[in-house]
Amino acid sequence: xxxxxxxxxxxxxxxxxxxxxxxxxxxxxxxxxxxxxxxxxxxxxxxxxxxxxxxxxxxxxxxxxxxxxxxxxxxxxxxxxxxxxxxxxxxxxxxxxxxxxxxxxxxxxxxxxxxxxxxxxxxxxxxxxxxxxxxxxxxxxxxx
Amino acid sequence: xxxxxxxxxxxxxxxxxxxxxxxxxxxxxxxxxxxxxxxxxxxxxxxxxxxxxxxxxxxxxxxxxxxxxxxxxxxxxxxxxxxxxxxxxxxxxxxxxxxxxxxxxxxxxxxxxxxxxxxxxxxxxxxxxxxxxxxxxxxxxxxxxxxxxxxxxxxxxxxxxxxxxxxxxxxxxx
Numbered sequence: 635x636x637x638x639x640x641x642x643x644x645x646x647x648x649x650x651x652x653x654x655x656x657x658x659x660x661x662x663x664x665x666x667x668x669x670x671x672x673x674x675x676x677x678x679x680x681x682x683x684x685x686x687x688x689x690x691x692x693x694x695x696x697x698x699x700x701x702x703x704x705x706x707x708x709x710x711x712x713x714x715x716x717x718x719x720x721x722x723x724x725x726x727x728x729x730x731x732x733x734x735x736x737x738x739x740x741x742x743x744x745x746x747x748x749x750x751x752x753x754x755x756x757x758x759x760x761x762x763x764x765x766x767x768x769x770x771x772x773x774x775x776x777x778x
Numbered sequence: 779x780x781x782x783x784x785x786x787x788x789x790x791x792x793x794x795x796x797x798x799x800x801x802x803x804x805x806x807x808x809x810x811x812x813x814x815x816x817x818x819x820x821x822x823x824x825x826x827x828x829x830x831x832x833x834x835x836x837x838x839x840x841x842x843x844x845x846x847x848x849x850x851x852x853x854x855x856x857x858x859x860x861x862x863x864x865x866x867x868x869x870x871x872x873x874x875x876x877x878x879x880x881x882x883x884x885x886x887x888x889x890x891x892x893x894x895x896x897x898x899x900x901x902x903x904x905x906x907x908x909x910x911x912x913x914x915x916x917x918x919x920x921x922x923x924x925x926x927x928x929x930x931x932x933x934x935x936x937x938x939x940x941x942x943x944x945x946x947x948x949x950x951x952x
Contacts, residue, residue, distance in 0.1 A: 743921040754936040767941055
């Protein structure tokens with residue numbers, strides 16, 4: 635059993651909190667979109683639910699209680715148009731990439747690779763919403 | 779008067795001699811090269827991989843894209859090449875190889891693989907394969923890297939994976 639205050643548990647709970655926020659946000663984003671963009675938002679919403687479930691299972695396996703989701707979250711900005719919905723998705727994915735990159739620094743070898751695969755998944759989703767790629771997903775100043 | 783500076787230089791040199799001799803002895807005592815820090819080999823490999831990608835992109839941009847292919851292919855590949863150059867610069871900035879260590883940095887050009895495919899589609903397919911391989915290599919290197927280097931490698935690996943759908947779009951347009 636890993637102690638609740640260990641850096642690994644703290645990092646996992648931080649990522650879980652960000653995944654809870656992402657699941658909430660994609661619900662709001664998807665509601666503003668139609669057609670292919672809406673389908674993409676739905677796919678990404680499901681991806682974040684799966685990631686959340688996986689983190690909760692990992693925390694339980696380590697003997698720690700997963701943090702619950704909040705009732706509501708502050709969105710990264712106003713979401714009135716398709717463009718604003720896409721920008722919100724980019725902001726969320728950038729945050730998720732940073733969160734998993736934090737876990738890459740804290741985790742054991744097996745978890746490190748899992749976390750890195752999630753950084754990659756977030757970078758792929760962010761690039762799809764942004765329409766372009768960045769050099770350093772998840773790092774501060776990721777595009778330089 | 780003219781001879782004065784020369785004489786002074788000689789005196790300075792004579793005074794420095796015992797120090798030089800002492801220096802020689804201590805260097806002799808340290809004849810075994812210093813141990814290579816963990817992560818230096820990982821970093822050296824990552825740098826070599828990134829150099830390879832930069833050269834591939836340069837070759838395609840100046841070859842296929844400039845010669846007969848669609849001119850906008852060079853324009854589309856340019857931003858990706860810029861990202862690889864940024865990767866390379868960030869990796870190189872972290873590298874401090876102890877003098878006399880056994881780590882050698884790979885030279886920039888693996889000549890055997892440097893043939894540029896003739897058609898734009900084949901060139902893009904080759905770049906795509908290179909991105910996938912580089913991304914996977916970096917993932918494989920995570921376990922042997924100290925935490926902050928692992929974070930950088932994971933970020934670069936993710937960036938390279940995100941180039942694949944971008945190349946796919948260019949491949950459909952080519």
